[in-house]
Amino acid sequence: MKVLLIQPPIEDFYDTDIRLLPLGLTYLKASVNKFLPEIEIVLRDYHHGHGKKNIPLPVELHDLKKYYDPSDKSPFCTFGHYFRFGASNKKIIEDIEEINPDLIAISALFTPYFSVVRELALAIKHEFKIPILLGGGHPSACPNEVISHPEIDYIIRGEGERPFVQFLEYLQGMRPIENVSSLGYKKYASASSNSFQIILNKIEENFHIDEIPSPASNDNQLTPWPYKFYKKKIAFVLSSRGCPHHCSFCSVHSIFGKKYRQRTVESIVHEIEHYYQAGVRIIDFEDDNLTFNRRRMMNLCKSIGEKFKDSELEFLAMNGISYISLDDELLANMHSVGFSHLNISLVSTAQASAQASSRQIDLEKFQKTVLAAWKLGYKITSYQILGLPGESIQTMINTLIFLCELPILIGLSPFYLIPGTSIADFFPPQNERDFFRARLTCMGNDNVNTTITKDDIYTLFVIGRMINFLKGLPIISNDCHIDNLLAINEDNSLLNKREALGIALLRRLILENHFANKSFNHDIFSNFLAGLKFITTQSGWRVMF
Numbered sequence: 001m002k003v004l005l006i007q008p009p010i011e012d013f014y015d016t017d018i019r020l021l022p023l024g025l026t027y028l029k030a031s032v033n034k035f036l037p038e039i040e041i042v043l044r045d046y047h048h049g050h051g052k053k054n055i056p057l058p059v060e061l062h063d064l065k066k067y068y069d070p071s072d073k074s075p076f077c078t079f080g081h082y083f084r085f086g087a088s089n090k091k092i093i094e095d096i097e098e099i100n101p102d103l104i105a106i107s108a109l110f111t112p113y114f115s116v117v118r119e120l121a122l123a124i125k126h127e128f129k130i131p132i133l134l135g136g137g138h139p140s141a142c143p144n145e146v147i148s149h150p151e152i153d154y155i156i157r158g159e160g161e162r163p164f165v166q167f168l169e170y171l172q173g174m175r176p177i178e179n180v181s182s183l184g185y186k187k188y189a190s191a192s193s194n195s196f197q198i199i200l201n202k203i204e205e206n207f208h209i210d211e212i213p214s215p216a217s218n219d220n221q222l223t224p225w226p227y228k229f230y231k232k233k234i235a236f237v238l239s240s241r242g243c244p245h246h247c248s249f250c251s252v253h254s255i256f257g258k259k260y261r262q263r264t265v266e267s268i269v270h271e272i273e274h275y276y277q278a279g280v281r282i283i284d285f286e287d288d289n290l291t292f293n294r295r296r297m298m299n300l301c302k303s304i305g306e307k308f309k310d311s312e313l314e315f316l317a318m319n320g321i322s323y324i325s326l327d328d329e330l331l332a333n334m335h336s337v338g339f340s341h342l343n344i345s346l347v348s349t350a351q352a353s354a355q356a357s358s359r360q361i362d363l364e365k366f367q368k369t370v371l372a373a374w375k376l377g378y379k380i381t382s383y384q385i386l387g388l389p390g391e392s393i394q395t396m397i398n399t400l401i402f403l404c405e406l407p408i409l410i411g412l413s414p415f416y417l418i419p420g421t422s423i424a425d426f427f428p429p430q431n432e433r434d435f436f437r438a439r440l441t442c443m444g445n446d447n448v449n450t451t452i453t454k455d456d457i458y459t460l461f462v463i464g465r466m467i468n469f470l471k472g473l474p475i476i477s478n479d480c481h482i483d484n485l486l487a488i489n490e491d492n493s494l495l496n497k498r499e500a501l502g503i504a505l506l507r508r509l510i511l512e513n514h515f516a517n518k519s520f521n522h523d524i525f526s527n528f529l530a531g532l533k534f535i536t537t538q539s540g541w542r543v544m545f
Helices: 023-035 059-064 089-099 111-127 137-141 143-147 161-171 252-256 265-277 294-307 328-336 351-356 363-376 393-404 422-426 432-436 454-471 482-486 497-512 522-531
Strands: 002-007 010-012 040-045 052-054 083-085 103-107 132-135 154-156 183-188 196-200 232-237 282-285 314-316 341-347 379-386 409-414 534-536 542-544
Touching: 002 023, 002 089, 010 111, 023 040, 023 103, 023 161, 040 089, 089 111, 103 111, 103 161, 111 132, 111 137, 111 432, 132 137, 137 143, 137 252, 143 154, 143 183, 143 196, 154 161, 161 183, 232 265, 265 294, 294 328, 328 363, 341 363, 341 393, 363 379, 379 393, 379 454, 393 409, 393 454, 393 522, 393 534, 409 454, 454 497, 454 522, 454 534, 482 497, 482 542
Parallel strands: 002 040, 002 103, 103 132, 132 154, 232 282, 282 314, 341 379, 379 409
Antiparallel strands: 010 083, 052 083, 154 183, 183 196, 534 542
């Protein structure tokens, strides 16, 4: 038996070019290699490494045209063209014909990109009579909707390793379909009937976390290794699964359930060693809560320091780390073994928003953690969600100002409602259009926060770009006033073209109340300036207002 695992392309205004390795699929491959070694597994990434193509903007997103000007190349631009990132369906079909698999399993991680997965499945069914299985976040959150599509034969909900192995046993006649945990499928009234009953088998526990083989064990990893960060090979490691917190806007529990499970330090270090010997020099931990268990993290740092002393290894946690679990000693130990960047999330300074989101907020702890990390030399980015239910313009401005005063970059993420989150239960059921628009680039969710408009979200998003521009401006080498910066001539030899343009645009906005995009809300900007005392750059200097 031969199985083809597919990471599909996506379509959007932008794409990250870093965190693209299909980690879930590599775990499936490793599990089949361990438990059913007689089955051949072919893994193809049709997202990364296939370039991008400018495609027409879907009608569902036409209202976004006024926010995205492809000709805007300024430091404060948002997005421009709409792209397909990845291979064409034609290319994928050609590969399928050559590979000739008995089963095709497609990753459907993200709700807004499910339409791309459906189109691919339809194209496959048009050419081949090969069963198609879907797994990932969207089938887990919306199983009935997904399995109802005629081109989708099976789905797996939640974690996939054990159910996938069991499903392959079913295909080989080794197990009845009713005994495949987490499987969804159609039960037809008869062989010639189009009417069917949706069957969703019970979700059962996955293999024990230390029994799940590491993707590093795969005997035929992609060669040459296509995933790089600053020209260095990067690998992705999952040292735990799940999260003990229950933020209402997060869908992690629809995949990993409510249990928080941790691998042993020994197994993690062994996996890192395997990647290091293969030439990988950057490890990104993709955990949802890497540092929750302080003792384990301290032991992991100790083991890494002993095993890889004087190595060139660097460590990242691009999926984010909870500041609640950090302290001076842990930060120092992490930094000493190669952690240099810190992605943390404040979300909001508003206590009402925190309570509505079932999220803990400790502003004093956050501030102390940031300053301790900055003194150690970390490059820090903190994330804020724009447009959370219950937020107001003023509470979002307050959060933005709070972050302005710290030596960090600010990542602003417009809120979008996705299935599988507890907060989604408070709103009407989502339809296919809602699913398609559940993305950051939609500048907020329709009908979720009726007091905040897309123009408001767009304005705050652009203000965030202006703040980060000032935070990273190399010409700032001591404390200064914004008026001093605005007075700098555009032909100053210390400025490059981008920096000169940014200062000129800020000068026009602050002194003349002018901004090119008419959707920009000047009242919001004025309110922001009225409450702003200073912006702290990444180097620690202050720009006074």
